Amino acid sequence: MQLVNPDSSGLAVKAKFFRGFSDPSRLSIIEALRDGPHTVGEIIAATGLSQSNVSNHLGCLRGCGLVVAERDGRFMTYHLSDDRVGDILALAESLLADVARGVYECTRYNVPRAGEGKKDRQS
Amino acid sequence: MQLVNPDSSGLAVKAKFFRGFSDPSRLSIIEALRDGPHTVGEIIAATGLSQSNVSNHLGCLRGCGLVVAERDGRFMTYHLSDDRVGDILALAESLLADVARGVYECTRYNVPRAGEGKKDRQS
DNA sequence: ATATAATATCATTGTATGCTGATATAATGA
DNA sequence: TCATTATATCAGCATACAATGATATTATAT
Numbered sequence: 040m041q042l043v044n045p046d047s048s049g050l051a052v053k054a055k056f057f058r059g060f061s062d063p064s065r066l067s068i069i070e071a072l073r074d075g076p077h078t079v080g081e082i083i084a085a086t087g088l089s090q091s092n093v094s095n096h097l098g099c100l101r102g103c104g105l106v107v108a109e110r111d112g113r114f115m116t117y118h119l120s121d122d123r124v125g126d127i128l129a130l131a132e133s134l135l136a137d138v139a140r141g142v143y144e145c146t147r148y149n150v151p152r153a154g155e156g157k158k159d160r161q162s
Numbered sequence: 163m164q165l166v167n168p169d170s171s172g173l174a175v176k177a178k179f180f181r182g183f184s185d186p187s188r189l190s191i192i193e194a195l196r197d198g199p200h201t202v203g204e205i206i207a208a209t210g211l212s213q214s215n216v217s218n219h220l221g222c223l224r225g226c227g228l229v230v231a232e233r234d235g236r237f238m239t240y241h242l243s244d245d246r247v248g249d250i251l252a253l254a255e256s257l258l259a260d261v262a263r264g265v266y267e268c269t270r271y272n273v274p275r276a277g278e279g280k281k282d283r284q285s
Numbered sequence: 286a287t288a289t290a291a292t293a294t295c296a297t298t299g300t301a302t303g304c305t306g307a308t309a310t311a312a313t314g315a
Numbered sequence: 316t317c318a319t320t321a322t323a324t325c326a327g328c329a330t331a332c333a334a335t336g337a338t339a340t341t342a343t344a345t
Contacts (some may be wrong), residue, residue, distance in 0.1 A: 050186040057183035063173040104261030123257040133248040138227030
């Protein structure tokens with residue numbers, strides 16, 4: 040909890056929104072929906088993810104406003120909520136194409152440290 | 163571990179890229195840099211985050227290609243790596259303005275479901 | 286060399302969350 | 316009704332990771 044900036048500009052909502060894009064499984068679902076609506080079963084087949092996993096991720100994506108669901112008999116058909124979802128992905132892909140080199144190793148914490156150059160202190 | 167789709171399309175890299183946007187603290191840093199380059203000290207002042215926290219987040223943002231750093235004497239000056247970083251944010255804000263209602267409660271797991279004015283569950 | 290300022294890195298901790306497996310709900314058909 | 320199919324939800328576990336506090340590094344000045 041910070042004392043400054045108590046999220047008066049909706050940063051938490053925005054962060055939650057981007058979390059929809061920040062997992063490989065969810066991205067694969069979004070990619071599957073990029074060419075049109077699909078049922079959950081089709082998404083499972085397209086992504087290779089487990090049923091409960093897909094359902095959980097779809098719940099998140101729906102809650103975050105990235106996808107919309109409609110019941111169709113026994114089936115649920117999902118589609119992207121807006122063209123801007125694809126636009127954001129396209130922009131990211133375009134930018135990533137230019138900076139991808141540096142992203143491969145983005146692990147932030149516990150970076151492997153190729154040289155092992157840690158030296159001891161002589162007390 | 164999945165048997166299908168071993169990330170042949172760079173989903174992991176893309177997800178890592180979006181993780182840069184998916185945390186309120188990092189978003190506040192990005193917002194601070196949206197109006198131009200700033201030193202770490204300025205970012206600390208603008209966001210109210212702790213020094214080590216800001217430094218860690220900047221390390222992630224740099225590793226993910228969202229920001230670029232330059233040394234300036236004792237200071238490090240950070241700036242957004244590309245105009246498309248701001249473009250992605252602008253697109254997200256525009257889309258969020260239309261779907262924000264449903265995002266407030268996006269917690270995916272353990273959703274309280276207080277049965278309020280949300281009409282997303284039939285029956 | 287010593288001191289200080291600016292920033293980075295490390296270890297630890299608590300929480301968030303992705304995945305699985307089991308179960309529950311919903312819709313259809315016999 | 317019961318069975319089946321399609322999807323959703325839940326509990327549990329294991330890992331990821333944000334935040335902190337301490338220490339290390341880097342640059343400048345005296």
